[in-house]
Amino acid sequence: MRSAWRRSSSPAWTCSSCGGSRGPAEHAQLRAYVGIYGTVLARGRMCLCGMLASDFETLPAAVQQRVSEFFGRSYVWLEGVIDQGVADGRIPAPVSPRATAEALVAGLERAMLVSRPSHGSERFEAIADALLESMGVNSRG
Template sequence: METTKTVREQIIDHAITLMMLRGYNGFSYRDLSELVGVKTSSIHYYFPSKDDLVLEAVHAYTQEVQGAVQTIDAALPAEGKLAKFAKMFGRTLGEGDQICLCGMLAADIETLPEPVRLAVQGFFKANENWLAEVFAEGGRDGTLPTSAKPEQAARAFFAALQGAGLTSRLFRAKGRLEEVEASFKLSK
């Protein structure tokens, strides 16, 4: 059963995509109006300011990513969970021309309002917390040996994925992400 997205949902979806491609300062309501097929005043109806729209986009993106993370089979060994997470992250890169929404916004952090900055931090913390649990599990059963604490390993792994996203985009080569997977010796 196919459902039609509301104008509000379409605006958020297109805003996410534009920010993943161009960043916070790389799109306007005019861009969105052309993509959605509505006047800019209609966009202002739903989102009086760009900051309101970006905050909603971050919340929607976070909810989508966390929903996907929760679908990773809890019965998998820790290494398998990390491999699934990396593959999921890789789908974010599209054809290598975009990066994680919150990774892109993190680069713009000094130009963002406080609520958006906090929402972006929340996205990073949620992913790092989940990854820390996986690294702790892998440390306990010996499948992910590391000298770092689980929280440190999680931050390093997530930072490596975010960095791979940036360099994949820079070089238009998704292989950068595969290098991260290989360096952590994740199964395919």
């Protein structure tokens, strides 16, 4: 993942990779971001940084730094997408773009955890859709 951040100032899930998604670019970017988590879960895996964060205090300092960097970069990218959507009137702004970005990541991490026992993606998809819809983003494009 770290190398992907160095290759581009925007993650690989930016609008240009969203295929034929309709609607505002910010909506497509957010749907694609959520899709990364869904794909990881569908493969029977979890977000590594999310899992490491659960035991953050026990990690070596270098690993703590990398985990913090992952979340920090995710928040910055999401905040930029959300901020642009708010500025263009395509995403409502009930709270700050940063708080919205952090809430989205937290919600996705938790959705992965609570979906595992159901051995399917339906619960995750329902939660992810609710997160997007709560941001004014049509979850199905």
